[in-house]
Amino acid sequence: xxxxxxxxxxxxxxxxxxxxxxxxxxxxxxxxxxxxxxxxxxxxxxxxxxxxxxxxxxxxxxxxxxxxxxxxxxxxxxxxxxxxxxxxxxxxxxx
Amino acid sequence: xxxxxxxxxxxxxxxxxxxxxxxxxxxxxxxxxxxxxxxxxxxxxxxxxxxxxxxxxxxxxxxxxxxxxxxxxxxxxxxxxxxxxxxxxxxxxxxxxxxxxxxxxxxxxxxxxxxxxxxxxxxxxxxxxxxxxxxxxxxxxxxxxxxxxxxxxxxxxxxxxxxxxxxxxxxxxxxxxxxxxxxxxxxxxxxxxxxxxxxxxxxxxxxxxxxxxxxxxxxxxxxxxxxxxxxxxxx
Amino acid sequence: xxxxxxxxxxxxxxxxxxxxxxxxxxxxxxxxxxxxxxxxxxxxxxxxxxxxxxxxxxxxxxxxxxxxxxxxxxxxxxxxxxxxxxxxxxxxxxxxxxxxxxxxxxxxxxx
Numbered sequence: 001x002x003x004x005x006x007x008x009x010x011x012x013x014x015x016x017x018x019x020x021x022x023x024x025x026x027x028x029x030x031x032x033x034x035x036x037x038x039x040x041x042x043x044x045x046x047x048x049x050x051x052x053x054x055x056x057x058x059x060x061x062x063x064x065x066x067x068x069x070x071x072x073x074x075x076x077x078x079x080x081x082x083x084x085x086x087x088x089x090x091x092x093x094x095x
Numbered sequence: 096x097x098x099x100x101x102x103x104x105x106x107x108x109x110x111x112x113x114x115x116x117x118x119x120x121x122x123x124x125x126x127x128x129x130x131x132x133x134x135x136x137x138x139x140x141x142x143x144x145x146x147x148x149x150x151x152x153x154x155x156x157x158x159x160x161x162x163x164x165x166x167x168x169x170x171x172x173x174x175x176x177x178x179x180x181x182x183x184x185x186x187x188x189x190x191x192x193x194x195x196x197x198x199x200x201x202x203x204x205x206x207x208x209x210x211x212x213x214x215x216x217x218x219x220x221x222x223x224x225x226x227x228x229x230x231x232x233x234x235x236x237x238x239x240x241x242x243x244x245x246x247x248x249x250x251x252x253x254x255x256x257x258x259x260x261x262x263x264x265x266x267x268x269x270x271x272x273x274x275x276x277x278x279x280x281x282x283x284x285x286x287x288x289x290x291x292x293x294x295x296x297x298x299x300x301x302x303x304x305x306x307x308x309x310x311x312x313x314x315x316x317x318x319x320x321x322x323x324x325x326x327x328x329x330x
Numbered sequence: 331x332x333x334x335x336x337x338x339x340x341x342x343x344x345x346x347x348x349x350x351x352x353x354x355x356x357x358x359x360x361x362x363x364x365x366x367x368x369x370x371x372x373x374x375x376x377x378x379x380x381x382x383x384x385x386x387x388x389x390x391x392x393x394x395x396x397x398x399x400x401x402x403x404x405x406x407x408x409x410x411x412x413x414x415x416x417x418x419x420x421x422x423x424x425x426x427x428x429x430x431x432x433x434x435x436x437x438x439x440x441x
Contacts, residue, residue, distance in 0.1 A: 003383075006333070007332060007333070007336075010332075010333055010336050010337070011336065014336055014337065014340045017340060017344070018340060018343055018344070018347075021344055021347055021348075021367055022347065024363065024367070025347055025348065025351040025360070025363070025364060025367065026351075030357065030359050030360060033359075033360065033363055034359075034363070037363055037366065037367075040367075040370075044370055044374075047337065047374065048377065050333075051333075051337065051377050051378060051380075051381045052381065052382075052384070052389050053377050053389070053394045053397070054225075054226035055153075055155045055156075055226045055227070055228065055231070055394055055395075055398055056373075056377060056394055056397050056398055056401070057226075058218070058226055058227060058231040059230055059231050059234065059398050059401050059402070060401060062231055062234035062235055062238065063230070063234045063311075063401055063402060063405045064370075064401060064405070066234065066238050067234060067237055067238060067241065067311055067315070067405060068366065068405055068408055070241050070245070070315060071314065071315060071405075071408060071409050071412055072359065072362075072363070072408075072412065074315060074317060075317075075359065075412040075413075075415065075416055076359060078317070078416045079359070079415070079416060079419050110354060113350065113353055113354070114350065117346050117349055117350045118346070120346065120349075121342055121343065121345075121346040124342050125339055125342050128335070128338045128339065128342065128375070129335070131379075138390050138391075138392045139387070139388050139389070139390045139391070142390075142391055142392070143388065154388075154391035155391045155394050155395050155398070157391070158391050158392055158394075158395040159395045159398065159399075163392075163395065166395075166396075166399055167399065170399050170402055170403060173402075173403050173406055174402065174406050176406075177406035177407070177409055177410045180410050180413075181409065181410060181413050184413050184414065184417050185413060185416070185417055228398075230398060230401075230402050307402075310406075311405070314406065314409040314410075315409075317409075317412075317413055317416070318413070
């Protein structure tokens with residue numbers, strides 16, 4: 001019974017991971033993609049815990065989600081340095 | 096919203112071919128994974144056997160810093176190399192000079208930064224028997240640095256470059272020095288003398304955690320701190 | 331066994347999705363994101379192969395150590411790649427491929 005519950009948890013986790021990855025790779029808005037990437041990293045940390053790898057989970061939560069995300073965001077800000085009369089990339093997408 | 100809706104109509108010949116290729120590759124590799132016999136742990140026994148000689152109780156830390164210590168040594172060097180590459184490419188990027196920091200942000204930094212340093216120290220210490228270690232601790236330290244950089248504390252701009260450089264190379268050099276001393280005395284690179292493994296690993300982890308934290312924060316700053324630049328932006 | 335299979339197949343799918351995006355899209359940040367997703371897929375396969383259910387023995391720590399190393403290296407590679415992308419964009423003087431005009435599809439594909 002307990003194995004069954006674990007398998008359901010696995011499937012839900014895996015499906016949400018694939019769903020988030022699909023959207024992060026497919027959205028037109030890079031800012032949204034980066035935010036989705038951060039949440040993807042947190043789900044990955046959950047998956048590492050499920051696979052009995054707490055060391056990897058800690059590293060993923062701190063590095064994969066906590067530091068890669070800000071790195072991307074600062075690069076995004078650096079790339080879209082606001083010029084006069086120029087709209088920011090991350091604010092003009094259609095939702 | 097997603098790629099399917101819009102892009103499938105616009106996929107040209109090359110993209111269709113690529114999609115086909117990727118799907119074939121995934122199916123083939125999936126079949127290989129499917130038909131792989133159930134994994135038997137090969138190295139678990141070997142690691143467990145040598146565990147008591149390693150000086151630490153956590154198997155992952157033992158592998159990282161004792162049995163395959165040179166991997167970690169090279170990994171720390173990779174981090175250092177990334178900072179060197181970043182510094183040689185560009186200058187640090189501070190987009191706006193705000194006159195004052197919002198009190199909420201300042202309070203968060205005041206509250207969080209010391210706690211993060213404490214958590215980092217705990218993680219490094221915990222690495223010897225539970226999950227944790229130099230990289231996790233260093234990542235937390237780096238996150239504290241990122242927090243301070245995001246707040247754009249004015250004090251950060253006046254940090255002289257020399258201590259930063261020393262801090263960057265401190266961990267890797269300490270690690271390499273211990274490795275060489277071990278080579279001199281025991282004949283093995285990173286072959287710790289008997290009984291000294293535990294505290295040597297803790298020392299190396301502490302030194303590396305500090306350097307890794309500094310490295311990650313400087314990677315976030317994105318470039319070399321330039322004297323002219325500081326002067327230019329702080330008239 | 332079923333857990334190993336589920337997670338390794340997921341890692342494979344992530345790898346494939348990342349690979350496809352890496353080649354199709356031309357925005358540098360999205361390429362770097364795709365490489366990150368690919369590397370995550372590889373790590374997932376590696377750790378899933380080492381997984382043993384609770385109570386059936388100890389887990390092989392060597393793949394975990396390797397993945398830990400891999401995560402740190404991938405973060406530093408990402409940082410360097412992002413700086414390179416910024417530099418390319420600053421010096422090439424052209425606007426980003428993802429920077430869109432009104433009503434235009436932002437991402438041009440490369441042939």
